[in-house]
Amino acid sequence: MAIGEGPGSVTTYDAKTPLRRREEVIADPRARLERMMEIRHAEQKIRELHEEGLAWGSTHSCDGQEAVAVGIAAAVPPTDHVVGAHRGHGLGLAMGLTPEQLLGETLGRSVGAVEGLGGSPHLVETSVGLVFTVTLMGAGIPIVAGLALAAQVQGSDRVAVAVFGDGAVNIGAFHEGLNLAALWRLPAVFIIENNHYGEFSRYDRTTTVEPPARRAEAYGLPWTLVDGQDVDAVIEAVGTAVATARSGGGPTLLELRTYRYFGHSRSDRAPYRPEGELEAWRARDPIRILGDRLVADGVVDEADLAAMEERCRERVEAAAAHALAAPVTDVTAMFRHVYPEAAP
């Protein structure tokens, strides 16, 4: 059960549960396309809410990285564990969070994924295996090693997956976590979401090896470089790594190459990017790649694509309105969930 569910919680406007939303993404390429569109709309809406002064604090948008989020959610069953990072809106929606849970969280409202206690970078939905997203770079990596160790000790066939940025490969926790996971052949998958920048620095100005996933060799682990703009390539690579981990084959390090369309956070206009770089990546837009493929295969037509866009726009607008109508989380909420609480 997610925090916030149970007696007394606000009924959501969206009748679909996170689990149902996740099952759709696993089963249907059209749902994957629509979810990628939904992520794009949600990010746009969150920027607007900040500009209007209705959301506060910072936020990290993932426009351009939708195929990574949806590909992981489609390849990992909801019974496995996933830990994400601060740029996690897309992963959250892809894994099943409702737009209302995401927007409620970014707005600090009671209908948020964790009742507005965590805010934009801290998302949880245990019913679909989203253990949490974490802002401390690389911090999820040893935690995923621990989750995988727990599965191994308990004799469960559960796999644990860490998703983190290219900047995290230079954090000590990355090395500690990979070493331990490799040594004990833990059922884990480590995914570098290489969007080319860690804050204001290109990854190749801060990292000694190319591609960064080659770091896996230091720990005797297999690694793969994957086109993170192509959701089908992501599904195949993540699915293979998860199957290997589940069958006792140990961990894999994957590097999914992608690109963030906006700056690091709300205040960054990304003046450090070379001219033409953004345009070159936009030409390989992940939503367009899957949309074109589904049209070419006769799975959808242009009218379907327009209808999907419209549904996403409406869903996100309704979620924002509903979240804005919900109570702002009271400041005393910070004292809850700190110590074990007595059952009601």
Ligand SMILES: Cc1ncc(C[n+]2csc(CCOP(=O)(O)OP(=O)(O)O)c2C)c(N)n1
């Ligand atoms: C341990 C730690 N050091 C510094 C920061 C400040 N910080 C937040 S995000 C970020 C860059 C992250 O880059 P990357 O891992 O590539 O993820 P991206 O933002 O590109 O998704 C930094 C330095 C942090 N959150 N944690």
Ligand SMILES: [Mg+2]
């Ligand atoms: Mg990065």
